[in-house]
Amino acid sequence: MTLQFSLVAAAPESVDSPCVVVGVYENGLLTSAAARVDGAAGGAIKRQVESGDISGKAGSVNLLFAPAGVAAQRVLVVGLGAQKSFDAARFQKVNIEAARALGRLPLESAVSWLADVDVPGQDAAWRVRTAALAADHAAYRYTATVKPRGAGQPTLAALAFATGAEAQPGLDQAIAIAEGVRFARELANLPPNICTPAYIAAQAQAFAEAHDKVACRVLDHEEMEQLGFGSLLAVGRGSANKPKLVALEYRGGADDAKPYAFVGKGITFDTGGISLKPGPGMEEMKFDMGGAAGVLGAFVAAVKMGLPLNLACVVPAAENMPDGDSYRPGDVLTSLSGQTIEVLNTDAEGRLILCDALTWTARTFQPQAMVDAATLTGACVTALGKHASGLMSKHDDLAAELLAAGEATLDRAWRLPLWDDYQVQLDSAFADVANIGGKSAGAITAGCFLSRFTDGQRWAHLDIAGTAWDEGRKGLATGRPVALLAQWLIDRCA
Known part of the structure; x- marks a missing residue:
C-alpha cells in the first residue's frame, strides 16, 4: 500500500486525528508544537520528561x-537529541523512527509537526521532502511473495505534515521520488526466479506504455550478437535466461536538446560463473541488479516530476551462471567498442556488461552527461562501508554536481581517484585490457576499466555495492541511489 502525503494548517492540540507527532529535545526542551500540546494537556509531556519517561534521546518514542x-x-513524542547539534542527518533519523512507531500502531492516519522543526541551512520544502521520503522508506x-502479516489490522495509509504552503514543491518532489524508490526496491527485492532479464524488460515496457513522452526499446541476444555486443553476451552465455538490453527514453525537454543518460548494471543473479562464489550469502546476489533498479527508479521519479529535460536510461540485463557454454578465465572477448578484453575472473562480470552498454548509450543518444550505477566491487564496501557510494569521474564539475546532490538528499557518495596511475594494473599480454587489476584498489581499477569505454564522454561512475541493500537474510533493497540521481536531474533543470 502506498503512503499518501498531504500538508495541513492546524493547531496540534485541536486537530482531530488518530495521532499527532511532536518533538522534544534532550534536557526537556519542547518544540513549539510539543509545548502547545503540553499546555492543552495540563503539563502531561513535561511530567513525563521530569519523571525520566521521556528522555528526548534522538529517535526515542513515547x-x-x-x-x-x-x-x-494519541500523541507520539519523538526524541530529537541535543538541539545544538541537530542537523540534517538527525532530522532524517527522527522522521524514520517516527514513521516506524506509527507503523506499529493500529491507525490509518496521523499528522506530524516534525517537518516544522528547524534544521540549520534547510528550508520548509527540504524538510517536508526529507520527512516524507523517510516516512515512505519506513512504511515500505x-x-x-509473502503473505501479508497482520491482515485486517489498520495500517498507516496517510500522513499529513503541518507546515506552510511554501513546502508544497518539496512534497510534490517527495511523492515522485518515493514512487521511484519503491519501484527500485520492489524490483531488487524480487527473487531471481521472477526478476530475470526478460522481467526487467517487461517492467520497462509496461511503464513506457503507461506514460506519455516515454518510449522503450529492448534488444534481445540475437540483435546484440548482430551488433557486436561480445562482452555483454559472453557473461550471459551460461544462463537459460538470455540477456536483454533495455533502453527507456523520456522526452520532456526541447526536441534538439541532448539527453542525460543513466546506465545501470542489471545482473539479475550472480553466481560468479566459472569463478564460482562461496555458497554462504550467495542468495544476496539477487541484489546484483541494484544499479539497474536504481537508474530505473530515478527514471520513474523524473517522469513523475515531469522534469523539463530529455533522459535516457539503459540497462544491460544478464544472469551470470556456470554452464558448459559459460565464458572462462583466459577467454578474450571483443567488446562493442572493438577493444579486446582478457577475462581473468568471471566474477568481475558487471564491468563486462556495462562496457558494452556504455558504448551503445554514447553512440545511440550522444548524451550531454552519462552516469552509471553498479553494485560493482566488494572493494568499495571495504573502503566505504554501507554509508557512502563510491564516486569516480575524470570530470571535476560532474563529480561536484553528484556529490552535492548526495549531500542534499542524504544519499551520499564519496569521491575516489580515477588517476591514470592505476591503469597499468589492467595491462594484459593477450588483449587490450584485462577485466581485473589485482588485489589492490579494486574499486578504482574497476572504474578505470569502465573509463576506457567512455572516451569523449562526460561520464561518472557510482559503485553502490555497499549502499544498494541491507545485509543479512532479512535485508532489503534500499532504493539508493534514486534520490541522489533524481536530485542531480532537478539541479540540472534549475
Whole structure:
C-alpha cells in the first residue's frame, strides 16, 4: 500500500486525528508544537520528561494515549537529541523512527509537526521532502511473495505534515521520488526466479506504455550478437535466461536538446560463473541488479516530476551462471567498442556488461552527461562501508554536481581517484585490457576499466555495492541511489 502525503494548517492540540507527532529535545526542551500540546494537556509531556519517561534521546518514542484537553486520540513524542547539534542527518533519523512507531500502531492516519522543526541551512520544502521520503522508506513492506502479516489490522495509509504552503514543491518532489524508490526496491527485492532479464524488460515496457513522452526499446541476444555486443553476451552465455538490453527514453525537454543518460548494471543473479562464489550469502546476489533498479527508479521519479529535460536510461540485463557454454578465465572477448578484453575472473562480470552498454548509450543518444550505477566491487564496501557510494569521474564539475546532490538528499557518495596511475594494473599480454587489476584498489581499477569505454564522454561512475541493500537474510533493497540521481536531474533543470 502506498503512503499518501498531504500538508495541513492546524493547531496540534485541536486537530482531530488518530495521532499527532511532536518533538522534544534532550534536557526537556519542547518544540513549539510539543509545548502547545503540553499546555492543552495540563503539563502531561513535561511530567513525563521530569519523571525520566521521556528522555528526548534522538529517535526515542513515547506514546500518550487520549490525553485530556487534546483532540487527537494519541500523541507520539519523538526524541530529537541535543538541539545544538541537530542537523540534517538527525532530522532524517527522527522522521524514520517516527514513521516506524506509527507503523506499529493500529491507525490509518496521523499528522506530524516534525517537518516544522528547524534544521540549520534547510528550508520548509527540504524538510517536508526529507520527512516524507523517510516516512515512505519506513512504511515500505515487501509482500510480492509473502503473505501479508497482520491482515485486517489498520495500517498507516496517510500522513499529513503541518507546515506552510511554501513546502508544497518539496512534497510534490517527495511523492515522485518515493514512487521511484519503491519501484527500485520492489524490483531488487524480487527473487531471481521472477526478476530475470526478460522481467526487467517487461517492467520497462509496461511503464513506457503507461506514460506519455516515454518510449522503450529492448534488444534481445540475437540483435546484440548482430551488433557486436561480445562482452555483454559472453557473461550471459551460461544462463537459460538470455540477456536483454533495455533502453527507456523520456522526452520532456526541447526536441534538439541532448539527453542525460543513466546506465545501470542489471545482473539479475550472480553466481560468479566459472569463478564460482562461496555458497554462504550467495542468495544476496539477487541484489546484483541494484544499479539497474536504481537508474530505473530515478527514471520513474523524473517522469513523475515531469522534469523539463530529455533522459535516457539503459540497462544491460544478464544472469551470470556456470554452464558448459559459460565464458572462462583466459577467454578474450571483443567488446562493442572493438577493444579486446582478457577475462581473468568471471566474477568481475558487471564491468563486462556495462562496457558494452556504455558504448551503445554514447553512440545511440550522444548524451550531454552519462552516469552509471553498479553494485560493482566488494572493494568499495571495504573502503566505504554501507554509508557512502563510491564516486569516480575524470570530470571535476560532474563529480561536484553528484556529490552535492548526495549531500542534499542524504544519499551520499564519496569521491575516489580515477588517476591514470592505476591503469597499468589492467595491462594484459593477450588483449587490450584485462577485466581485473589485482588485489589492490579494486574499486578504482574497476572504474578505470569502465573509463576506457567512455572516451569523449562526460561520464561518472557510482559503485553502490555497499549502499544498494541491507545485509543479512532479512535485508532489503534500499532504493539508493534514486534520490541522489533524481536530485542531480532537478539541479540540472534549475
